[in-house]
Amino acid sequence: MTLSNTPKSKNKAFKLLNAAMLTTAFSLSALLGGCATTSTTYKASGDLGTIIERADGAVTIVNTTARTIEGRIEGLGDLSHASIVYSRDEQFAYVFGRDGGLTKVDILNQNIAKRVLQSGNSIGGAISQDGKLVAVSNYTPGGVKVFDAETLELVADIPAFYTDENGEQKQSKTVGLVDAPGQRFVFSLFEGNETWIADFSNDEGGLVTKPKITKLSNVGKQPYDALISPDGRYYIAGLFGEDGLALVDLWHPEKGAKRILPNYGKGEQRLPVYKMPHLEGWAVAGNLAFVPAVGRHEVLVIDMTSWQQVGQIPVYGQPVFVMSRPDGREIWVNFAFPKNDTLQVIDAESFDIQKTLKPGKAVLHMEFTPRGEEVWVSVRDEDTVRVLNTTTYKEITSLKALKPSGIFFTSRAHQIGL
Amino acid sequence: MSKNTTSRKLAIQIAIAIAIIVLAVIAKKSVADESAGTISTERAEQLTHMLRHDCGSCHGMTLKGGLGPSLLPEQFKDKNIEYLKLTILHGRNGTAMPPWNAIISEDDAHWLAEFLLSGRINELNK
Numbered sequence: 001m002t003l004s005n006t007p008k009s010k011n012k013a014f015k016l017l018n019a020a021m022l023t024t025a026f027s028l029s030a031l032l033g034g035c036a037t038t039s040t041t042y043k044a045s046g047d048l049g050t051i052i053e054r055a056d057g058a059v060t061i062v063n064t065t066a067r068t069i070e071g072r073i074e075g076l077g078d079l080s081h082a083s084i085v086y087s088r089d090e091q092f093a094y095v096f097g098r099d100g101g102l103t104k105v106d107i108l109n110q111n112i113a114k115r116v117l118q119s120g121n122s123i124g125g126a127i128s129q130d131g132k133l134v135a136v137s138n139y140t141p142g143g144v145k146v147f148d149a150e151t152l153e154l155v156a157d158i159p160a161f162y163t164d165e166n167g168e169q170k171q172s173k174t175v176g177l178v179d180a181p182g183q184r185f186v187f188s189l190f191e192g193n194e195t196w197i198a199d200f201s202n203d204e205g206g207l208v209t210k211p212k213i214t215k216l217s218n219v220g221k222q223p224y225d226a227l228i229s230p231d232g233r234y235y236i237a238g239l240f241g242e243d244g245l246a247l248v249d250l251w252h253p254e255k256g257a258k259r260i261l262p263n264y265g266k267g268e269q270r271l272p273v274y275k276m277p278h279l280e281g282w283a284v285a286g287n288l289a290f291v292p293a294v295g296r297h298e299v300l301v302i303d304m305t306s307w308q309q310v311g312q313i314p315v316y317g318q319p320v321f322v323m324s325r326p327d328g329r330e331i332w333v334n335f336a337f338p339k340n341d342t343l344q345v346i347d348a349e350s351f352d353i354q355k356t357l358k359p360g361k362a363v364l365h366m367e368f369t370p371r372g373e374e375v376w377v378s379v380r381d382e383d384t385v386r387v388l389n390t391t392t393y394k395e396i397t398s399l400k401a402l403k404p405s406g407i408f409f410t411s412r413a414h415q416i417g418l
Numbered sequence: 419m420s421k422n423t424t425s426r427k428l429a430i431q432i433a434i435a436i437a438i439i440v441l442a443v444i445a446k447k448s449v450a451d452e453s454a455g456t457i458s459t460e461r462a463e464q465l466t467h468m469l470r471h472d473c474g475s476c477h478g479m480t481l482k483g484g485l486g487p488s489l490l491p492e493q494f495k496d497k498n499i500e501y502l503k504l505t506i507l508h509g510r511n512g513t514a515m516p517p518w519n520a521i522i523s524e525d526d527a528h529w530l531a532e533f534l535l536s537g538r539i540n541e542l543n544k
Contacts, residue, residue, distance in 0.1 A: 054479065055470075055479070078478070078479060078480055080474055080475075080478055080479030080480070080484075081475070081478070081479075081484060098478055098479065098484065099482075121478070121482070121483055121484065123484070123485075139483070139484060139485070140483065173485065190485070222514075224485075224514075240514060272509065272516030272517050272518070272520065273514065273516050274472065274516055274518075274521075275472070275475050275476075276475070276476065276485065276514065337472045337475075338521060362471070380471065381467075381471075403471075
């Protein structure tokens with residue numbers, strides 16, 4: 001090798017030198033230690049997380065203990081409505097982009113492990129119970145595609161065909177895709193008014209590539225999103241086209257979907273819905289579930305033993321995310337445009353508004369640390385993520401991120417439905 | 419009443435009717451011209467931001483579609499400004515498109531409709 005004076009080759013030479021020194025040091029320590037060493041270096045990822053930077057097609061990797069930014073991965077396409085699930089070893093984040101991109105990001109080595117463009121337009125995804133399959137929910141063409149979590153090769157394609165009122169076969173946008181116990185994925189058809197269960201299990205405890213699909217029809221008009229209870233038993237889809245929610249007991253899918261809270265808001269004029277609510281996770285405290293009311297400045301409270309509405313809590317605006325702190329003592333709510341500068345905290349026992357916070361313009365998402373002593377809040381229009389203490393409600397620190405939206409911590413890896 | 423006076427009266431009535439129509443057309447045109455030019459640069463910036471981020475929550479940040487349909491110019495080949503304006507202001511029944519008239523004025527809607535039809539969104543997406 002000839003050395004020239006260009007900085008690039010200088011750099012290269014330096015790297016070589018460095019590598020040589022490192023190898024020497026390594027051999028020496030191996031000799032001195034007198035034992036065999038493997039090349040695998042384990043790093044912990046249990047307190048890592050990712051933040052979507054929606055306008056830039058980037059994901060920022062953060063550490064929730066040090067409250068620092070660890071790195072940034074770019075080139076993930078259109079992330080205007082993106083979400084993330086984790087491999088169970090918490091090394092890989094699967095990023096579902098709006099443009100149909102599915103990217104497997106290695107958050108430890110901070111690189112893109114694999115990336116495929118799997119459809120024209122997608123909305124979210126899920127990872128199977130055993131972590132071996134990743135499913136993506138698509139708008140165009142409507143359906144669900146399932147991939148090998150290791151290689152991102154297509155395993156199964158499930159186009160969501162339904163019969164419309166004129167008897168024509170049409171493909172529906174799919175929403176509310178979650179994983180469920182028994183190697184199942186559950187999702188709903190926005191135009192088709194159906195909920196489908198795709199079962200990938202076989203009798204030997206392994207996986208099949210052609211899933212058994214159970215279709216529940218007439219669940220309600222225009223399911224827009226769904227959630228699953230933490231034990232994986234109940235799937236609830238929110239309905240946009242009518243009041244109420246559709247409930248499926250996954251222990252008994254043969255019983256079909258049951259309409260709950262069907263009379264909510266009867267005869268009342270609904271407000272214009274500027275942003276669809278999200279049903280993510282499950283805001284549960286004891287027997288109670290808290291869900292956003294569509295087109296109303298209210299959070300609804302459902303008793304999960306009777307499936308009756310037991311409360312309606314007036315809040316500041318139309319709720320988007322209604323999330324319980326991991327201990328279930330408080331429910332945190334953010335709101336739709338134009339009231340999206342505010343967060344409210346509801347006391348899960350008294351249903352009182354415990355606190356009203358103003359984190360800034362366009363509060364899009366919040367994520368609790370695994371045991372809930374802190375919450376991270378993305379404030380899109382201020383290019384900021386705020387870290388708040390959930391006891392004092394005070395800001396501990398803030399981090400810069402460009403147009404941040406979803407925040408996802410690796411603790412989700414071990415939660416059903418997340 | 420003579421036949422002459424009746425036809426004269428009729429002629430006057432017709433003339434008045436024509437005058438009203440002409441005036442109405444002129445008035446409407448000048449209102450339209452005005453509304454096309456009355457939004458401030460600052461408001462235009464706000465609307466562009468809203469278009470990407472708030473309309474974008476359903477139509478996609480690049481407006482190529484999501485839960486709501488694509489808003490790219492190809493989509494509007496057989497649509498005019500008035501159609502888009504009405505949709506923005508009053509929403510579309512039976513769909514998730516809400517009426518925006520509590521937040522968006524007629525002038526704003528006119529500007530947005532024109533913006534969408536003009537294809538300037540493609541420059542924004544670059």
